[in-house]
Amino acid sequence: xxxxxxxxxxxxxxxxxxxxxxxxxxxxxxxxxxxxxxxxxxxxxxxxxxxxxxxxxxxxxxxxxxxxxxxxxxxxxxxxxxxxxxxxxxxxxxxxxxxxxxxxxxxxxxxxxx
Amino acid sequence: xxxxxxxxxxxxxxxxxxxxxxxxxxxxxxxxxxxxxxxxxxxxxxxxxxxxxxxxxxxxxxxxxxxxxxxxxxxxxxxxxxxxxxxxxxxxxxxxxxxxxxxxxxxxx
Numbered sequence: 001x002x003x004x005x006x007x008x009x010x011x012x013x014x015x016x017x018x019x020x021x022x023x024x025x026x027x028x029x030x031x032x033x034x035x036x037x038x039x040x041x042x043x044x045x046x047x048x049x050x051x052x053x054x055x056x057x058x059x060x061x062x063x064x065x066x067x068x069x070x071x072x073x074x075x076x077x078x079x080x081x082x083x084x085x086x087x088x089x090x091x092x093x094x095x096x097x098x099x100x101x102x103x104x105x106x107x108x109x110x111x112x113x114x
Numbered sequence: 115x116x117x118x119x120x121x122x123x124x125x126x127x128x129x130x131x132x133x134x135x136x137x138x139x140x141x142x143x144x145x146x147x148x149x150x151x152x153x154x155x156x157x158x159x160x161x162x163x164x165x166x167x168x169x170x171x172x173x174x175x176x177x178x179x180x181x182x183x184x185x186x187x188x189x190x191x192x193x194x195x196x197x198x199x200x201x202x203x204x205x206x207x208x209x210x211x212x213x214x215x216x217x218x219x220x221x222x223x
Binding site: 033035037042043044045056058088090092098099100101102103104105107108110 | 144145147149154155156157158159162200202204208209210211212213214215216
């Protein structure tokens with residue numbers, strides 16, 4: 001089985017721009033969670049999607065949004081980028097129960113905002 | 115004070131040594147995850163546990179719910195074990211993962 005894939009792997013944007021990141025879960029997995037990792041804050045939960053519905057959300061501003069498609073692929077969008085949004089964005093998939101079961105992580109998208 | 119504390123922050127060991135990484139938390143949890151992150155960023159889930167002890171190869175994870183504490187042990191450590199080990203708890207109230215800051219382990223031959 002193919003693992004979790006994320007595209008793009010690296011991205012450079014400038015302040016004020018917007019960005020869309022994509023995550024394809026393991027085949028058969030219906031839950032996708034997104035996380036942000038920065039040197040200062042470490043890993044933080046962004047949101048979780050299951051069956052095209054946002055099931056949970058972390059403490060991030062409304063500039064961070066996401067969605068999930070009927071094939072379980074998920075995208076996250078960050079609008080009006082700020083320097084502090086530079087981070088590694090990780091997605092993780094699981095069968096159904098999100099963080100209540102083992103999660104399988106993708107390689108991440110490294111975003112640099114200049 | 116962070117809701118999830120790990121110790122030590124950094125750890126160096128000689129190949130073959132027994133290693134222990136600790137995780138203490140202050141919130142009610144329904145599960146605890148141990149994750150391994152290699153340079154380059156990739157994260158692998160090592161264990162998810164809600165009680166007792168789990169073992170996988172040279173890795174052992176234990177949790178004491180009453181004391182709000184978990185440990186990750188590595189027996190016969192090897193240089194390929196060098197990574198950052200992250201503890202994450204699933205908050206019972208919010209159903210969200212809260213992460214520790216990680217323990218950076220370096221094992222030298």
